[in-house]
Amino acid sequence: MICRIPHSSLLDDLLRKRAHELCVQVREETTVTALNYNGNWKIVTATGETFLARTLIGADGRNSTIARLRNLLPRPARERVALQAHIPLPLNFGKRIVLQFLREGYSGQVPVNENELNLCLVGRPPTIARLRQWARRHFEIPVDQPWRTITPLTRAPVPCAHENLLFIGDAARVVEPFTGEGIYYALRSGELAAGTVAKIVRGKDRQLALREFARDCAEMYRGRLWINRLARAAVLSPRLASFFIQAAGVEPIFRSLTTKIATPRL
Ligand SMILES: Cc1cc2nc3c(=O)[nH]c(=O)nc-3n(C[C@H](O)[C@H](O)[C@H](O)COP(=O)(O)OP(=O)(O)OC[C@H]3O[C@@H](n4cnc5c(N)ncnc54)[C@H](O)[C@@H]3O)c2cc1C
Known part of the structure; x- marks a missing residue:
């Protein structure tokens, strides 16, 4: 797990503790600056270190560097x-x-x-x-x-499933801030992505696993996004x-x- 800022909040500490329990290698204060894909991912950081991965999960927030480096980041809406x-x-x-x-x-x-x-x-x-x-x-x-x-404030979503690249949390979709929902979506989509990687590692057909991930992510948002549209429309349409x-x-x-x-x- 590569992340840019050292974690400080109670929730961050809980997540980091759990990651250590599961033997995840956590690299704090490490910024991803470049990506290469040739069947595997080569991830380059600001200090020049490189990491290799079969599957990459973009969990780097609303201004996702991973999405930007893959030309997937939609232009931010600046009307509000x-x-x-x-x-x-x-x-x-x-x-x-x-x-x-x-x-x-x-x-x-x-x-x-x-x-x-x-x-x-x-x-x-x-x-x-x-x-x-x-x-x-x-x-x-x-x-x-x-x-x-x-x-x-918000932007168009990034499709959450690509061949060897999954997006979760704000990197995938940003919701209206007032809803206080963003952390839930980040945790839940992270859980879904972890399950997807586990299925692939155990030998499940990758395309099928990715389709299931995309379906489960869509299900997570079902019936909840209308309030985002309504709030946006109320500001933009007098x-x-x-x-x-x-x-x-x-x-x-x-x-x-x-x-x-x-x-x-x-
Ligand atoms: C002001 C404000 C108030 C909010 N209040 C609430 C609330 O009350 N309740 C709620 O549920 N949600 C709230 N949200 C939304 C919530 O914070 C987000 O939805 C949630 O944090 C998304 O989690 P995430 O892990 O997807 O992204 P983030 O929390 O943005 O985490 C992304 C991480 O990726 C790291 N990163 C970014 N780029 C790189 C890179 N190149 N290399 C390495 N690491 C990188 C960042 O440093 C960061 O640690 C609020 C948001 C804002 C802005």
């Missing part, structure tokens, strides 16, 4: 921008996922723990400053609140956005919209 911050959890917020349509775009709100709220603002470049002002007033957050930007704003007057928060994505899965 997003800001994200963790702010104090408002009193009585409860265990809700909120998608709130506003005139300038939308705001997604998801509690991350007992004390913090993950707050996302998504708009178009000319409207994002007004969204930030709205958030300051609405959540009473200080003017110097640090915000992170997310680039690209008529649709105003429909949601009027509807929001009746029911400020569309509880039902997020029911499916908030439903726990095993």
Whole structure:
């Protein structure tokens, strides 16, 4: 496993511990810079080291170097921008996922723990400053609140199965940040890719194993992507956005919209 930055979060530590238990060789602070394919992969890193692999899994995020080096990375969509911050959890917020349509775009709100709220603002470049002002007033957050930007916010998916190359997580498909779903998809597609490699190593027909992987990945997203399309359309189409704003007057928060994505899965 080759990764660029040393891991630091609790989840990263758990994953690294599990990888060590399974005798995976982990190479941290190692950046992949070049790839060659001639039946096997030759992976070159920034320090000039090379690694050989029969099957390669691209798990390198929304700006995937692996996809770019294979000319598979779609052009990022720049029509929308997003800001994200963790702010104090408002009193009585409860265990809700909120998608709130506003005139300038939308705001997604998801509690991350007992004390913090993950707050996302998504708009178009000319409207994002007004969204930030709205958030300051609405959540009473200080003017110097640090915000992170997310680039690209979304992009077209990369087909997840190629001959000896699989894509998982954000490298394969980037979802709307407010959904708080990205880590689930990354873990689940990683699990599916591991199962696929195991099948191939045990002698299963490679093409069949790859088709099953592509089918299982599609199944993982089935019925969950419409909310991404809806959120995008609400920002880009003023008529649709105003429909949601009027509807929001009746029911400020569309509880039902997020029911499916908030439903726990095993
Ligand atoms: C601001 C923000 C907030 C988010 N909040 C949530 C949330 O609350 N809940 C949730 O589920 N999801 C959230 N997400 C989405 C979630 O972070 C991603 O969907 C998830 O991390 C995807 O995992 P991944 O392993 O596919 O990619 P990443 O987590 O992006 O990991 C890719 C890894 O590949 C490494 N890499 C990249 N290029 C190279 C290279 N050339 N060589 C070697 N290594 C390389 C990177 O350093 C990185 O470690 C958020 C995303 C953002 C941007």
